[in-house]
Amino acid sequence: MKEELDASASLAGTVQELARAVVSALGGGDDRTRVLDSVTTAPDDPVLLAAARVLGADVLAPRLLLGQDRPPEETALVAAAARAFPPAAASFSSLWNHWGMRAAVARASGTEAPAPPVDGAAALSWAATEPWQELTRRLAPAAALAGPEPSPLAAAVAGRTEDLARGFVRAVRRRDWLQAAGAGRWLALAPEVPASLGLDAGLEFTAHLGGADARVLLHCRAAALLRAGAVR
Numbered sequence: 001m002k003e004e005l006d007a008s009a010s011l012a013g014t015v016q017e018l019a020r021a022v023v024s025a026l027g028g029g030d031d032r033t034r035v036l037d038s039v040t041t042a043p044d045d046p047v048l049l050a051a052a053r054v055l056g057a058d059v060l061a062p063r064l065l066l067g068q069d070r071p072p073e074e075t076a077l078v079a080a081a082a083r084a085f086p087p088a089a090a091s092f093s094s095l096w097n098h099w100g101m102r103a104a105v106a107r108a109s110g111t112e113a114p115a116p117p118v119d120g121a122a123a124l125s126w127a128a129t130e131p132w133q134e135l136t137r138r139l140a141p142a143a144a145l146a147g148p149e150p151s152p153l154a155a156a157v158a159g160r161t162e163d164l165a166r167g168f169v170r171a172v173r174r175r176d177w178l179q180a181a182g183a184g185r186w187l188a189l190a191p192e193v194p195a196s197l198g199l200d201a202g203l204e205f206t207a208h209l210g211g212a213d214a215r216v217l218l219h220c221r222a223a224a225l226l227r228a229g230a231v232r
């Protein structure tokens with residue numbers, strides 16, 4: 001039991017280190033900031049591979065969002081994590097995050113993008129009818145896919161702006177900062193976000209109160225870049 005707790009704590013700490021390093025690269029806009037240099041875990045440590053699987057495509061967010069020329073070791077890490085941790089077939093977020101990792105690696109490598117994990121619009125028909133609470137619950141853990149690259153998932157939820165806004169407000173009120181940040185990131189892609197929502201201020205509030213979790217900061221920073229049109 002102690003060994004399991006130690007391993008869990010080690011993974012959680014490495015996820016936070018890796019997320020903070022990505023946030024730093026996004027904040028400074030400096031392609032000389034090497035993400036892996038800011039992580040104390042050894043490059044060949046399986047814990048780092050597992051942490052990369054948790055963050056998914058966001059390990060490559062400086063390349064995907066800012067067009068930075070990143071060190072090849074970062075792409076190699078994401079590719080290795082995708083190989084080491086196949087998706088759980090029954091998990092929506094696992095399937096899409098795994099696809100997002102492979103798609104990010106393909107973009108970084110200049111190779112053909114992989115096929116989406118579902119076939120055809122019918123497989124995503126739920127996105128138009130799912131209650132807003134469940135929609136938010138599903139989408140927030142897959143927020144790494146809310147980026148500049150088109151995806152069937154993003155297209156399927158493009159008409160749910162109002163419902164995503166309701167989910168964002170609910171998550172903020174419940175102080176579920178990670179869900180709020182994920183929902184806010186999807187909203188940054190959504191069309192016709194009402195000014196009355198105050199999304200930009202809401203993202204700043206979420207980052208301020210939820211910033212102890214670097215994943216919250218990462219999603220809020222990515223959303224701010226998308227909102228500002230800074231994505232290349």
